[in-house]
Amino acid sequence: MPTTRTASPTTTDAPLSPRRRQLLDAGLHVVADEGLRGLTHRAVDRRAGLPQGSCSAYLRTRKALVSALTEYVAGTLAADVDALAVDLQQCDGAAERAIELTLRLFQRWVDERELLLAKLELSLEASRDPDLAALLAAWRARLVDVVDGIMAARDTEHSTERAEALVSSFDGILFAALLKPARGRAAFLARSLELLMRSLAGPGDA
Template sequence: MSPSPPVTTDLSPRRRQLLDAGLQVVADEGLRGLTHRAVDRQAGLPEGSCSAYLRTRKALLVALTEYVASSLAGDVDALARDLQGCPGESDRAVQLTRRLFQRWVEERELLLAKLELSLEASRDPELAELMATWRSRLVDVVDGIMAAQGKEHSAERAETLVSSFDGILFAALLKPRTARKDFLARSLQLLMTSMAAPGQG
């Protein structure tokens, strides 16, 4: 199983405050707006606070990528634990997954930062490695969920499912707020019942 990204519980309160502010800046302005000054303003801290912890913009990008990856991995691990309690219950699996995705879409800062950083990672090998660690972890978890549910599974099948999840999340962000819940429910039901077919054993 792939190693998990650095855990967010190890962060000092001030560092967490800065990274939460960075998430908000990226959600509002994209990576173009991510500067030390912008983070300080968002956090309500004196100018120079962010640069005291993260001296360069690259250090800020790396720390934010680790923070996003660790937060998402923690959510996925929690989902996996919940699903272990209902093996074979496909409807329950869809419901729990939809509940997580709905929270991600409603609390959109984390998801928007993940999308922005994924694009940046396509041009930055260091960020790409951090994102790959989180993605591999997600593929491992999804493969384990499919196995526990008695479904046909493989790493390739799980990776396809994860890529489809990415598309559903992005599409949900583009929907009117009132339409997102129904869209997620329909899309996940279709995807998870079609891709996670019963094993042929």
């Protein structure tokens, strides 16, 4: 199992106890390996190496478990995006550096594929569950704001609609990369991101 992240765990930035974090990290890996149907309290306990009943002591119902996991995944992604935004602001419009930093993050997400797979599973479930959709919408709005802010800082033509289109493109690139053979993923990400980030930088910065 990959090392547990230390990023902000929830969309509300509330701190997690070590045990709760352990359970949610185990839940993330269960969903990545078995899909959302495989997410049960017992499966989480087994994956975490904890006694049966540990997960239900913290998250009594399956809905509570799924909701907490959605917050955990969205919060981890949001913290990564916030960190990237800080780094991008220091690029001073240098497109090559912006591509390099974004590629580094996306490559890590693809290498640690459990996070992206869990997000995909939860996103599908959110299409049928308004409560989950609201949790994921909060993270997506945060990412759209970051992208829009970067374009504004560079005096690039920007709008919420354009930022949303770019975010959707990022999503598509990431999931397409997961379907590529492992040896071709880095090259695919680099080519795709260069095209998008050139557009983000604007013609004057390309």
